[in-house]
Amino acid sequence: MSHVRSAHAVGTNKSKGADGPSTSSVLKGAQNAWDLLSDEQSRRHINTGSADLNNILGGGIHCKEVTEIGGVPGVGKTQLGIQLAINVQIPVEYGGLGGKAVYIDTEGSFMVERVYQIAEGCISDILEYFPHCHDKAPAGQEKLKPESFLADIYYFRICSYTEQIAVINYLEKFLEEHNDVRIVIIDSVTFHFRQDFDDMALRTRVLSGLSLKLMKLSKAYNLAVVLLNQVTTKFTEGSFQLTLALGDSWSHSCTNRLILYWNGNERYGYLDKSPSLPVASAPYAVTIKGVRDAVNSNSKRVRVM
């Protein structure tokens, strides 16, 4: 029952999301269309760090949905994953969700020193945008330390696909005990499934089982699930083309899909799939502070080459 209490605590907070998701979590499944609509409208988003990306995503990464983010190595998937794990923690009084994050690292790219840097960048931006709030709220000021942002990420490092399955199965129990988690990030969902699988049909079954489970968790615990995916070359119609890994059946298992790509020297996000939003793309940048809007060409970040 502690789960319900906390959903209330989030909802009754002085800011916008006053009619929180508490009713739906008490009566699971009992919702009419009106409930669904008001639920959708009150639903909060997780800021990506870039206003342009938020824009094409309809406000940010959606809670209660599974979002897949794919792209080539080095384009910024992990950077965006870490950014979301930090931004989900932005306190409610600063327009955030004030939640915690679960980060499931399958590749070893979660570098804590970088997480610290991104947390610092997030805090310095908050203080810049809310100077008056900062003066008025000494209690909130105490909370804004990169250390506490780091400590509010539950970090799982897994080294095989059996461990990956075990962690995802364990999440149900974990999230029940930690009902302030608002995002689960898997970086990447792909890596351990690209080794030799003797039985490809088994792989497909395991993966669709995982995605189904994650979708249920996102609804039941009102959190966003973000799955990072790799890019692979696929041989079609006589030529090699870039496509997201894990095959065609997997591509149906996420609600939203954002593809990150290079356009010359600039990074872009492309919303490839969404139940409600049009296909669109927008530039973004990865800076020392983290994921941000791409700046105009005249003040472009200098590339030392």
Added chain:
Amino acid sequence: MRPAAPARHSSASSSSSTYSQQEPRPENPLLLLPSSRAGKLSLGCPVLDRLLSGGLPAASVTEIAGESASGKTQLCLQLALLAPLSPLSASCLFLHSDLPFPLRRLRGLAPKSRPDLLDHVLVAAAHSPSDLISLLSRAHHLLTHHPGRLPVRLILIDSIASLFRADFDASPADLKRRSALFFRISAKLKELAHRHRCVVVVTNQVVDVVEGEAGNTVAWSSGRRVSPALGIAWANCVNTRLFLTRDADGPGGSARRRMKVAFAPHLPERACEFVIRRDGVFGVEPAER
């Protein structure tokens, strides 16, 4: 894969299977911060260390890609000799696929006063991908039991590309088989890196850029447009990619060499110049030129 140890070492034989039986437990990133910052292996040069924010990270796989004679092997040998003296205080496991092992170069690099440094370099040859996989499966034992020797905290593989030179066609089926092996090798390396807080370095060769291989790192080196070998599948297998390039020979003497951070989870894309000297690879301050 054979069991690594007799029954009395059962705790060491397969940590992954024992791990998955207990409940997964999250770690607190805040507690990992000090070791993430301090657990870096210096390259023995302040300029290169600054490029890499202190050196090569532990528990992570770093690729060093470059054309032949770009300094890859030299860097590996240098790291092997630095590891025992570094705060890591480690021996290294040097897996080489290019025969023979460059023993003379290693001896030439070792300071005359410290011939004992060579004792901390464990060498094994891998002739094929399956060779490498079985070596890595047995490495677990080597990494947990180190009587009378510094623990192995550095694994060097020189080079990954030469393992895949033969036995593979460009047919889709072979490419699939090949990339499955990449992911197996990489998963094994990352597991060793994570469980033993190892620095893992893998060198890679370059290939000329061909159409249809979009998505991979591209750079100019010696007047050629090149990418690290093994395609985008392998690019997915490393955490950090360092690219060693060389300007086309100009009229004014020796060509400039650069070390670029092509991608890294903890570093911005940036580069610095370096030189290869008899005593090693060293970065050059921009002002020194």
